[in-house]
Amino acid sequence: MSRVYNFSAGPATLPEPVLQQAADEMLDWQGSGMSVMEMSHRGKAFVSIAEQAEADLRELLQVPDNYKVLFLQGGATAQFAAVPLNLLGKAEVVDYVNTGSWSKKAIAEAGKYAPRVNVVAEGGKSDPMSIPDVADWQCDPQAAYLHYCANETISGVEFHDVPATAGDVPLVSDMSSNFLSRPIDVSRFGVIYAGAQKNYGPAGLTVVIVREDLLDRASDQTPSIWHYQAQAEADSMLNTPATYSWYIAGLVFQWLKREGGLTAMAERNARKAGKLYEAIDASDFYRNPVHPSARSQMNVPFVLADDSLDAAFLSEAQAAGLHTLKGHRSVGGMRASIYNAMPESGVDALIDFMADFERRNG
Numbered sequence: 001m002s003r004v005y006n007f008s009a010g011p012a013t014l015p016e017p018v019l020q021q022a023a024d025e026m027l028d029w030q031g032s033g034m035s036v037m038e039m040s041h042r043g044k045a046f047v048s049i050a051e052q053a054e055a056d057l058r059e060l061l062q063v064p065d066n067y068k069v070l071f072l073q074g075g076a077t078a079q080f081a082a083v084p085l086n087l088l089g090k091a092e093v094v095d096y097v098n099t100g101s102w103s104k105k106a107i108a109e110a111g112k113y114a115p116r117v118n119v120v121a122e123g124g125k126s127d128p129m130s131i132p133d134v135a136d137w138q139c140d141p142q143a144a145y146l147h148y149c150a151n152e153t154i155s156g157v158e159f160h161d162v163p164a165t166a167g168d169v170p171l172v173s174d175m176s177s178n179f180l181s182r183p184i185d186v187s188r189f190g191v192i193y194a195g196a197q198k199n200y201g202p203a204g205l206t207v208v209i210v211r212e213d214l215l216d217r218a219s220d221q222t223p224s225i226w227h228y229q230a231q232a233e234a235d236s237m238l239n240t241p242a243t244y245s246w247y248i249a250g251l252v253f254q255w256l257k258r259e260g261g262l263t264a265m266a267e268r269n270a271r272k273a274g275k276l277y278e279a280i281d282a283s284d285f286y287r288n289p290v291h292p293s294a295r296s297q298m299n300v301p302f303v304l305a306d307d308s309l310d311a312a313f314l315s316e317a318q319a320a321g322l323h324t325l326k327g328h329r330s331v332g333g334m335r336a337s338i339y340n341a342m343p344e345s346g347v348d349a350l351i352d353f354m355a356d357f358e359r360r361n362g
């Protein structure tokens, strides 16, 4: 068996010990005589898996008691609709920050349900790209909530801190691509949501963390499966949940705890991203288009000074065991996604390859 370094933006690389444990338990989960995939979601065995996963996630993120943790389906894209459906209440307006492609998709979906979507700030267009200063955001104090994308997976623009907004409008964040990459203060948020397939599991699962006092605002039209209160009351089992993805996410949470939790992850991620950006900045051959204050620690896009070398870069990288480095089709160039599960040795190998490629082609 030989595994490659997989820089895919998602579905993305998973920790090897997690995959190994899943393989060991595949045919017979802990003496049950069956695979987790074959278990009833209402049986004792799966309920214990689900409860342990929630407990471990709560511990990792220090989720306060007045928050529900939901394990839903439909990806973050479902949440683009679920957020306005659940939170609009009697309000006439919702606030959104636009920092790139994923913000835009969330804004477009909110427009289907909210009478007015107020875009408080536009980022992502400047060169280098940056996040507009929070002091300049044109927030509406009547808004039902303020939404932002914590990490724009495509352009590699990340909020390094929770924006310090004034007033008590609930903050909602799409953390799909940097969830569990560092500690966060959950009490600052009304809702946090994140699809699993980047930083904590296989596709098919989306964690939603929601403050309890926001559970009574849902529109009557909200589909039951995305109705936060209904799902909270049903322990996220209003219908058959994504059992296997939930189980693997649980194994990832245990792996994170063994690795030292989110503080250790934050240090590791800062080191990995720091050395990759340093290598890019030290060269005229490669360039990252994001201002240092907003550079993502998870997704590092870069372009070659001569884009006619892109195809050679990608094929030679692949031959060297460095896979899925092609940038998103909307921006081109390269993108290295270096989530929690990407070992530091993978980043080192990429940096060495880049230096060697530059020597041969620069």
Ligand SMILES: Cc1ncc(COP(=O)(O)O)c(C=O)c1O
Pocket: 010, 074, 075, 076, 077, 078, 102, 149, 151, 152, 153, 154, 174, 175, 176, 177, 195
């Ligand atoms: C930041 C962000 N939000 C939303 C999505 C959409 O997620 P999904 O495909 O799980 O609906 C993605 C995924 O690619 C993403 O990176």
